[in-house]
Amino acid sequence: xxxxxxxxxxxxxKPGGYDEPIIxxxxxxxxxxxxxxxxxxxxxxxVMNGVKLKPVISSGDSTxxxxxxFPAVGSFVLVGQxxxxxxxxxxxxxxxxxxxxxxxxxxxxxxxxxxxxxxxxADKITFNNGQYGIPKSDxxxxxxxxxxxxxxxxxxDFNIHTHSGGTLPGGITGIPLVPGPLTTSTYVxxxxxxxxxxIQ
Numbered sequence: 001x002x003x004x005x006x007x008x009x010x011x012x013x014k015p016g017g018y019d020e021p022i023i024x025x026x027x028x029x030x031x032x033x034x035x036x037x038x039x040x041x042x043x044x045x046x047v048m049n050g051v052k053l054k055p056v057i058s059s060g061d062s063t064x065x066x067x068x069x070f071p072a073v074g075s076f077v078l079v080g081q082x083x084x085x086x087x088x089x090x091x092x093x094x095x096x097x098x099x100x101x102x103x104x105x106x107x108x109x110x111x112x113x114x115x116x117x118x119x120x121x122a123d124k125i126t127f128n129n130g131q132y133g134i135p136k137s138d139x140x141x142x143x144x145x146x147x148x149x150x151x152x153x154x155x156x157d158f159n160i161h162t163h164s165g166g167t168l169p170g171g172i173t174g175i176p177l178v179p180g181p182l183t184t185s186t187y188v189x190x191x192x193x194x195x196x197x198x199i200q
Contacts, residue, residue: 013018018174022078023080024043024076024077024079025039025040025048025077026074027039027071027073027074027075030070030073035054036049036052037053037077038051039077041079041130043147048089051079052088052091053068053091054069066102067101069094069097070098071091071097072096073098075096076094077095078091078092079092097114099114109118109121141192
């Protein structure tokens with residue numbers, strides 16, 4: 001970080017008596033790939049770039065980041081620094097959260113956003129100590145469609161078949177019977193059975 005920003009930060013810190021300043025600022029932008037944000041100090045309007053979203057960040061490796069809170073643009077944040085000499089700035093807390101990410105390993109990642117969506121990637125997910133897997137919509141729809149096809153074949157055979165009238169007592173031949181037509185069903189589509197609130 002430039003010497004100009006370092007000097008400005010020290011001036012901000014002096015009135016409050018902090019050797020390592022805690023600054024109230026407003027979020028200007030957030031970089032979710034770099035886990036940093038740009039903020040502007042409330043008292044001095046100083047713009048600070050590259051403010052980390054957590055004190056410790058694994059450089060080049062986001063799979064072990066743990067819990068990361070992404071502040072909303074325009075929200076207030078408290079910014080601290082790890083050491084006064086290098087001005088290693090990081091966000092302590094924020095007034096409004098845009099999303100929360102948890103990434104503990106390459107097999108587990110979780111993203112919760114304020115629009116009510118949860119994106120979870122894991123090798124195995126268990127709900128309520130359940131024992132059975134959720135059916136895959138495409139495979140289930142295919143199985144049901146094949147069963148419907150078999151039933152439709154039986155219906156078509158029934159519709160084209162003419163039942164013999166047979167012979168009644170006294171040698172009288174009965175009238176052949178033609179059954180009333182049966183209708184086939186519409187095949188099941190994935191959209192008919194999928195729950196779009198839970199996507200796998």
